[in-house]
Amino acid sequence: MKLALILNVIDPKIGGVMIMGDRGTGKSTTIRALADLLPEMQVVANDPFNSDPTDPELMSEEVRTRVKNGEVLPVSSKKIPMVDLPLGATEDRVCGTIDIEKALTEGVKAFEPGLLAKANRGILYVDEVNLLDDHLVDVLLDSAASGWNTVEREGISISHPARFILVGSGNPEEGELRPQLLDRFGMHAQIGTVKDPRLRVQIVSQRSTFDENPASFRKDYEAGQMALTSRIVDARKLLKQGEVNYDFRVKISQICSDLNVDGIRGDIVTNRAAKALAAFEGRTEVTPEDIYRVIPLCLRHRLRKDPLAEIDDGDRVRETFKQVFGME
Template identity: 45%
Template structure:
């Protein structure tokens, strides 16, 4: 049991947080107007993200709630559809109900769906024979703050439920024979460390504002951060008392702004400014316009103004647009301050409802959405051709293009830019795993659809398969002496619900970067295929890793990670040229998978080998290079690793050496010609699922 003294211990004061002006402002704007849509806080570890969020809840005004209502209904505006209702509406001029502090509800990363949205109250169902609803965290967070630390690690289906409720202001529950809808309006705050993986762009868009937090590099600022933290840890109560006046002032300012927000004017002139800025940044949809309008009104109320001005639009756009500019999982979030100023300046041309004839204010050169220059695609510099091999250096002829490539084992040359990426189909590992929840292969998980009951003892109430439990207990009710309502249950009656969902996998790319692969068109196609599969891995919450081999050995250029953009960066810096140590590449991959199996034993691997099979370096002194490569592939198969071999051989004469490696690995063979927009991952999926 938690010590009451610890429960009463004060949080670090919001006013005492050093720096992080954008973070504090974004939180305050949402406190003034929850309709802004919440805040996503991105930043490296140890930057006071969680500290600031928890401190904010203490500043929110107390709430009046209907006594006994589990959903926190306001007496003056009760939810007509409240499951605990109907409630009698009271006169706002004569407050009724009971006061309570605004709730800060934390959603753990490992929470289940029933804990988030609620579910059937099993205790009452089994003991009283009634169908009742047990509220979840969304109900607890109504009119308060819902905080999700490491939101990028939250299971996708929970993120979808969470953001839908945040957008609609209601939670809908249709499960276990329960059909319930209740109000769920809350300030949503998520924090994340980008090093541990990104959110999908469509989920990023559901957060109203985003803030990038970094530790200060200024020595004086860092000293002050440490000084205040040590003072708080030494005497939390005394430290909080020292900041009590500043906290009270901030809390009162929030309350005043909340009362003022309804009367803040947002005229057509500022609406047109907002629309022009969003159009200049070429954001998708209309959510950005709505968020900026609400945030600008909140900022005007916060500074005590009666109407929204350009200053408010500038602040709101700077917080609402950075994460909405991302078109691709690998795009860096952020906004160029100069581009924002240019967009605001050009927006002045659109403030008149009837602009004069002419070009009508095109986007400025260099700003987002502007036309590409010199034929380059937007946001991409023209690709430079790789440097030619030095004069006199031994080379192997490049296939298809006739380019010369280094044949030695030196530093090699940069690989050509990847070919245009394409959309892939789902790549799956065969069978049913027990891995971490994701969006790729079939697996037994704690969430997902119920596929059958089991006689195993449920570990928790959410795992009980209710119909099967009732069927098991029903024949023995008379023998057990049941005479009234309810059900007489024994331990042996309980049945567990077996659930099937999707898991995330470890996709390890093993890329042949030798001289025989370095022909420009071939390596560009291979890199494009890897990039396309990386995009798919990003969306399906996989870990990815990459091994390259060339010259005399192999290198793990990217240890298994959830940060798929890091894999793209390593792919762009890959060098090619030299001999082909195929066996070394496979053995290095095997060691990497063995180490990862110890760290993450539930995540099943899939190895994707891209090579022409022309092994020229043996793993043993005096050994045959291709035989050694086949033996290494056989060791991977013995370890239970599912492999796909992409045959990159081209030309009129084909030796088919990659096929021998594929047979040894027990996996399918896919030719380079099949690496197209319609077939790359589809061929792999079909082959490995066979």
């Protein structure tokens, strides 16, 4: 789970993480803790969509127009945002709304940005994603596929970039995810309850220490957190130099083919995740061990053909990997 989250921060194009597991296993806690590790990014100052000052693909229409007019954009830094999408959120709250009255009386496009605008270039976290209303699932699927959010009301249409890392968590006992949404998550991690009594005691004692003095507890782990953040920042820079050699790429695609994985998304995500892992460990060359570590996370949720079947725990993926790569 932690590896999948870190790799997505290094390369957001991996496509997010779906984390399923038992109640009380720390899924939400771990995901929310990720906010502390997020590095800073450059944004256009006072822009509600976190527009990138240099990449036109990540600019809102308004910012793009300002660039075309030769305006020098004011730039500021902010932490990569992490936005919670509550289960009871309305479509207007998620997508944003157009102030029709202002548009008609003053002739301007008065747009009130929603959660998708806030999450642009950041992380959108949906707890209990398997209980999300179908119409909101459709909105998320549409935005995740196109990278843009379009709001249309009374003949007025406004679009803005909505590129976010989609992170979801849920308990499989409470209901399964729609296959279309499950396929949208780049990686899938399954979390079980810890069985080792010593580890359980350690978790309980750490929780007690935190409850008694949260500030002191945070201070104890501050150096480790900062070291991890700097590793992530370095990995993001190194990622562009990363390379998966042709032979390994063919083998990754052969594994996907042997496992009868639908579409090409599994191949793409595995290649990206392996490069991100190599970068995280300070390397540009991807090794078979990198692929072995990430491939179960990338493919296990793509194997299920029968909607009633359980998601594979990764063993089938590992076995196929060993056959294709000739490893024991």
